[in-house]
Amino acid sequence: MCVAWQGYNHSMFQFSITAKNNHARRGIFSTPHGDLITPVFAPVGTQATVKTLTPEHLKDINASLVLSNTYHLYLRPGDELVRDLGGLHKFMQWHRPMLTDSGGFQVFSLSKTRKIDDDGVTFKSHIDGSTHRFTPEKSIAIQENLGADIIMAFDECSDPTNKAYSAIAMDRTHRWAERSVKAQTRTDQALFGIVQGGVQADLRATSARFIAALDTPGIAIGGLSVGETKQEMHETLDVVTPLLPENKPRYLMGVGTPEDLINGVARGIDIFDCVLPTRLARHHSAFAPDGRLNMMNASFARDESPIDATCDCYACKTFTRAYIRHLIVAKELLAGTLLSIHNLRALIRLMEQIRVYIADGTFESRVPDLLERWGNNATRKKAV
Amino acid sequence: MCVAWQGYNHSMFQFSITAKNNHARRGIFSTPHGDLITPVFAPVGTQATVKTLTPEHLKDINASLVLSNTYHLYLRPGDELVRDLGGLHKFMQWHRPMLTDSGGFQVFSLSKTRKIDDDGVTFKSHIDGSTHRFTPEKSIAIQENLGADIIMAFDECSDPTNKAYSAIAMDRTHRWAERSVKAQTRTDQALFGIVQGGVQADLRATSARFIAALDTPGIAIGGLSVGETKQEMHETLDVVTPLLPENKPRYLMGVGTPEDLINGVARGIDIFDCVLPTRLARHHSAFAPDGRLNMMNASFARDESPIDATCDCYACKTFTRAYIRHLIVAKELLAGTLLSIHNLRALIRLMEQIRVYIADGTFESRVPDLLERWGNNATRKKAV
Numbered sequence: 001m002c003v004a005w006q007g008y009n010h011s012m013f014q015f016s017i018t019a020k021n022n023h024a025r026r027g028i029f030s031t032p033h034g035d036l037i038t039p040v041f042a043p044v045g046t047q048a049t050v051k052t053l054t055p056e057h058l059k060d061i062n063a064s065l066v067l068s069n070t071y072h073l074y075l076r077p078g079d080e081l082v083r084d085l086g087g088l089h090k091f092m093q094w095h096r097p098m099l100t101d102s103g104g105f106q107v108f109s110l111s112k113t114r115k116i117d118d119d120g121v122t123f124k125s126h127i128d129g130s131t132h133r134f135t136p137e138k139s140i141a142i143q144e145n146l147g148a149d150i151i152m153a154f155d156e157c158s159d160p161t162n163k164a165y166s167a168i169a170m171d172r173t174h175r176w177a178e179r180s181v182k183a184q185t186r187t188d189q190a191l192f193g194i195v196q197g198g199v200q201a202d203l204r205a206t207s208a209r210f211i212a213a214l215d216t217p218g219i220a221i222g223g224l225s226v227g228e229t230k231q232e233m234h235e236t237l238d239v240v241t242p243l244l245p246e247n248k249p250r251y252l253m254g255v256g257t258p259e260d261l262i263n264g265v266a267r268g269i270d271i272f273d274c275v276l277p278t279r280l281a282r283h284h285s286a287f288a289p290d291g292r293l294n295m296m297n298a299s300f301a302r303d304e305s306p307i308d309a310t311c312d313c314y315a316c317k318t319f320t321r322a323y324i325r326h327l328i329v330a331k332e333l334l335a336g337t338l339l340s341i342h343n344l345r346a347l348i349r350l351m352e353q354i355r356v357y358i359a360d361g362t363f364e365s366r367v368p369d370l371l372e373r374w375g376n377n378a379t380r381k382k383a384v
Numbered sequence: 385m386c387v388a389w390q391g392y393n394h395s396m397f398q399f400s401i402t403a404k405n406n407h408a409r410r411g412i413f414s415t416p417h418g419d420l421i422t423p424v425f426a427p428v429g430t431q432a433t434v435k436t437l438t439p440e441h442l443k444d445i446n447a448s449l450v451l452s453n454t455y456h457l458y459l460r461p462g463d464e465l466v467r468d469l470g471g472l473h474k475f476m477q478w479h480r481p482m483l484t485d486s487g488g489f490q491v492f493s494l495s496k497t498r499k500i501d502d503d504g505v506t507f508k509s510h511i512d513g514s515t516h517r518f519t520p521e522k523s524i525a526i527q528e529n530l531g532a533d534i535i536m537a538f539d540e541c542s543d544p545t546n547k548a549y550s551a552i553a554m555d556r557t558h559r560w561a562e563r564s565v566k567a568q569t570r571t572d573q574a575l576f577g578i579v580q581g582g583v584q585a586d587l588r589a590t591s592a593r594f595i596a597a598l599d600t601p602g603i604a605i606g607g608l609s610v611g612e613t614k615q616e617m618h619e620t621l622d623v624v625t626p627l628l629p630e631n632k633p634r635y636l637m638g639v640g641t642p643e644d645l646i647n648g649v650a651r652g653i654d655i656f657d658c659v660l661p662t663r664l665a666r667h668h669s670a671f672a673p674d675g676r677l678n679m680m681n682a683s684f685a686r687d688e689s690p691i692d693a694t695c696d697c698y699a700c701k702t703f704t705r706a707y708i709r710h711l712i713v714a715k716e717l718l719a720g721t722l723l724s725i726h727n728l729r730a731l732i733r734l735m736e737q738i739r740v741y742i743a744d745g746t747f748e749s750r751v752p753d754l755l756e757r758w759g760n761n762a763t764r765k766k767a768v
Contacts, residue, residue: 047711048710049711051716051717051718052718052721053718072714076714077685077706077710081685085688092707093702301465302468318477320469322461325461326460326461326475329460330431330456330461332431332433332435334438337436
């Protein structure tokens with residue numbers, strides 16, 4: 001008798017919802033490297049390192065899930081090398097849950113030339129211009145070599161405003177999702193299908209139903225935060241999440257700002273990731289409740305207060321704005337480290353607060369206040 | 385009755401020698417921010433930060449003394465700002481002993497144009513070309529604003545091979561040392577006079593006697609490791625240290641390599657500082673017992689061993705050479721942080737070992753072995 005391939009070990013990836021507040025959910029997603037309490041924000045460690053931070057820094061800010069990029073690690077140092085050295089967790093010494101994307105987004109956003117066909121994508125390395133090819137099977141093989149707890153089906157991210165192309169890319173994403181599921185050989189990785197469809201409600205509904213039917217242990221929503229308006233993002237989520245199974249975690253890829261996290265949770269999202277906190281840190285910008293701060297601003301030269309008096313991160317508990325500004329002006333790299341710690345902690349702390357509010361039933365009523373408090377971090381700097 | 389200005393509080397800066405091994409000494413130098421166990425190596429935090437490291441990293445590697453640069457902090461963020469924010473310890477959150485140099489070396493090495501007269505030096509900022517002037521009185525005023533535990537007399541560092549100039553610079557250094565002592569108003573800082581005189585034995589002897597007679601609570605030896613040969617450095621130390629008082633700490637400025645530390649201790653030096661460990665880290669080079677390692681070397685791509693299996697630093701206890709090489713190749717800043725931790729810990733650990741050997745009376749007999757083990761870190765990279 002031939003037993004059908006199960007794709008993943010159901011008992012290894014249980015998702016339990018422990019509280020609900022309208023659409024917002026608080027839950028526990030168990031993985032081989034520990035339980036994720038959701039909703040959760042994942043720092044991005046593109047090249048097997050969250051830029052400028054040690055794993056100790058990440059534990060200090062209570063990071064639970066770290067994302068790393070399949071495209072980057074395939075090119076450098078190579079997924080087979082990572083596999084031979086014991087996998088990504090051991091390589092970068094991060095022993096909590098990890099997630100890898102499929103490389104689908106990067107072959108479109110980073111490679112200067114690419115050729116897409118129904119079988120896969122041929123692209124050039126952004127490092128040395130060499131030619132490479134990703135297919136769903138190849139993406140899964142790389143992700144199995146890397147060994148993250150959560151892996152992604154190979155997908156095509158289209159221009160959200162081009163409906164004809166969005167339909168083609170969505171269909172291809174669906175075929176590739178089926179092939180990704182079929183290609184999986186490891187049972188200790190949760191493979192998520194990805195909903196695409198641009199900002200067209202009918203395409204998104206079709207895609208949500210198709211991906212839900214694949215019965216993967218979690219579902220990702222891709223192709224957002226790529227140029228569409230906030231309203232389009234919200235409308236898309238409003239179409240998609242009601243069509244997804246209640247009992248599986250939902251991951252909104254590459255999002256976002258504090259405002260996006262609040263709005264995403266309110267629409268039933270459980271997992272987020274974004275490079276924004278660390279990227280802002282490299283540009284001297286700090287999340288703060290009253291609006292994003294440009295820490296190089298001369299007004300901070302003698303400011304003895306911390307970046308954010310309400311923050312419990314190492315940077316805020318230890319250093320003044322004056323010192324951090326000095327490091328920035330003097331071009332000292334420690335500035336980027338301290339601001340990365342602060343910005344990541346700000347989002348992780350926001351998620352901790354949101355989880356408390358969902359548990360005590362007050363999240364829904366607090367959304368306006370949360371948006372009022374955090375909303376302007378997305379769009380403008382504080383006038384100082 | 386007029387009481388003569390004492391210059392410093394003797395009871396605050398006691399130096400006790402606890403063990404001797406021929407010329408090598410183990411001692412305790414007490415400062416307002418704690419006791420220094422000597423011989424000691426001080427990491428350099430030029431701009432009020434040891435590059436890429438947090439104070440927690442420095443505590444983890446058992447750093448006890450940190451040096452910062454008067455010239456840099458005067459220009460940026462300004463010594464008055466540091467004073468107004470509570471001084472350098474508070475500004476950079478390093479609450480163990482600190483040392484500032486006088487700025488004398490930097491106005492010669494960093495400023496493109498300078499004009500020296502008997503009163504002081506007029507120089508241009510290496511940052512913006514603006515004109516500034518240091519005198520002994522100005523240097524002491526800046527160092528009092530910064531507030532380090534150990535401060536330096538203003539000195540002139542000459543070309544060691546030019547005897548005529550060395551004599552002029554030495555005389556000026558002596559006048560400036562007298563003026564520096566007179567200019568001091570704080571009693572909680574130990575002001576060290578600086579012995580100069582190039583590599584001329586007669587000048588060095590004259591300078592050692594002159595500076596010793598000033599009765600400062602410690603004595604620095606400047607103008608070495610600036611282009612002279614190793615033999616010239618050793619011969620100079622052999623002339624100078626026997627002329628210095630036994631009961632005061634001796635600081636060899638800007639030195640050095642592991643080899644230099646061993647040779648310096650053997651000649652009676654108690655305090656060292658050098659940018660080498662952190663500078664090498666930025667150039668991917670790691671101290672190791674069998675010779676310096678270029679961590680970018682392709683041979684490390686799959687090397688699962690730590691940088692140095694005998695090292696107890698965070699980098700060596702946590703990561704493989706393969707991972708550190710990956711970070712370097714991928715241009716990730718964490719590489720510099722990890723190599724800085726390792727290289728600084730290597731020198732601090734070497735000093736810890738040396739202190740044990742002095743205490744147990746074996747240092748003198750171990751010098752050949754120590755030099756054999758550490759000597760080639762100075763001059764060549766390991767063949768791999």
